[in-house]
Amino acid sequence: MSIRSGFVSIIGKPNVGKSTLMNALIGERLSIITNKPQTTRKRILGILTSTEHQIIFLDTPGILNPEYLLQERMLEYVFHSVDDSDVVLMIIDVDSDPNGTKTFSDERVQKILKDCKSKIILLLNKIDLSTQQEIERLIKNFIEKNIFEKVIPVSAKEGFNLDTVINSIVELLPEHPQYFPEDQMTDENERFFVSEIIREKIFERYRDEIPYSTEILIAEFKERENAKDFISAEIVVEKQSQKPIILGAKGEAIKKLGQAAREDIEKFLQREVYLELRVKVREKWRSNPNMLNRFGYNSEND
DSSP states (O other), X not given: OOOEEEEEEEEESTTSSHXXXXXXXXXXXXXXXXXSTTOOOSOEEEEEEOSSEEEEEEEOOOOOOOOSHHHHHHHHHHHHHHXXXXXXXXXXXXXXXXXXXXXXXXXXXXXHHHHOOSEEEEXXXXXXXXXXXXXXXXXXXXXXXXXXXEEEEOBTTTTBTHHHHHHHHHHHSOBOOOSSOTTOOOSOOHHHHHHHHHHHHHHHHOOTTTGGGOEEEEEEEEOOSSSOEXXXXXXXXXXXXXXXXXXXXXXXXXXXXXXXXXXXXHHHXXXXXXXXXXXEEOTTGGXXXXXXXXXXXXOTTO
């Protein structure tokens, strides 16, 4: 029996539901999710395997106008993911951008659509917030653009129409053996997901520029037989003034952060851990190429 396998990039503007969609399609919480835009910084790979197909999803950062080097590299991930893909899922949020005006007027989106050699499926997300009549009108308008193989209304949060998305992807994938073992769900290690969980909690608990100025380094990760696993993580901030904000009065804020992160880390790892958090200042790390390389934000053009 032939099997279809291939790579599928999930792209769109910030906060349209890309990570929620991938998690729902995979059936596991691989990408962190918050209500703030630009939560996803790296290309995160999630693998969905059945007896007939293997779909390798690439959850990408939001398409934006980069203001510093980190965002430039985030945008590189998007372009290279599209280049590497057999199918592209482009998502628009029909609640905040019903006609796709904000999305399709963006010059970076226009470049992707112009240069893309892959098949593109347009997903109209958050349809639970629209009427049936409005959705039907939007589908008709987008089909008339003659850009997309299909236009599919979905609700990533509610899990609506995801089978249609999977079936539509499989139709467009080439016949190819599986790229990964059938029991593998991602190519990232536990350290990566632990750092992402801590970063997610920072996005949830801190305001303004703090989440965007923060990076996580796992300094130690020790599995212990007769004791809890030991994890030591560094919370890196850009300015000295940000350190006391992370710590909070008498260290209360970082203590609560650690408790929330530890609970989710234990759920993810399915074992108990001892989590140690420290705060370090690295001035303007988001615009420092050496620091970005150290944090794993390597340029795709190198």
